[in-house]
Amino acid sequence: DSGVTQTPKHLITATGQRVTLRCSPRSGDLSVYWYQQSLDQGLQFLIQYYNGEERAKGNILERFSAQQFPDLHSELNLSSLELGDSALYFCASSVGFGNTEAFFGQGTRLTVV
């Protein structure tokens, strides 16, 4: 168990809908990262937050947004969902904001039908 908790584990929703994925980082970790894993693209970095502030952005679509709350948990919001958004979404956390040892959660499997 990495100590990073993601909910829900599975999510099935229809095209055009909006969903929210939740992540609780390990105790003491200030950085949260979101990644998308699909068969064709592999693991892709989406966005990073550090202590409530956006720190770095990767290949995140405009339809997607994230935030980190004062208690350091984070949410990834996906809207106007398309079939191609079906993927595993991982959250990872680390102590610092640099690229240090990051621990991954078990992921949320999103299926858009």
Next chain:
Amino acid sequence: GESVGLHLPTLSVQEGDNSIINCAYSNSASDYFIWYKQESGKGPQFIIDIRSNMDKRQGQRVTVLLNKTVKHLSLQIAATQPGDSAVYFCAVGRGGADGLTFGKGTHLIIQP
């Protein structure tokens, strides 16, 4: 930007043999390198990391080698066991920003 390439999508080894998984990266400014193991249905699990000021680092049964000249890193697993069966990813980072760039992964298969 950064791209991370993979030499073999699948590697099959005999139980007890050593395994070597390779990875190549493109950006010479990258300074942090990490190997993850992902078992089916689970998130990536940290194995070992190395910074650009080192060329070798050892853990328990694992060694990571970094060759900055040719922008190549490898993961060596000694005395491979059935529990080592998984997909192994290398990931590359730079200067504390931009998240990690992952390779596509090598599926390590252990033959009895």
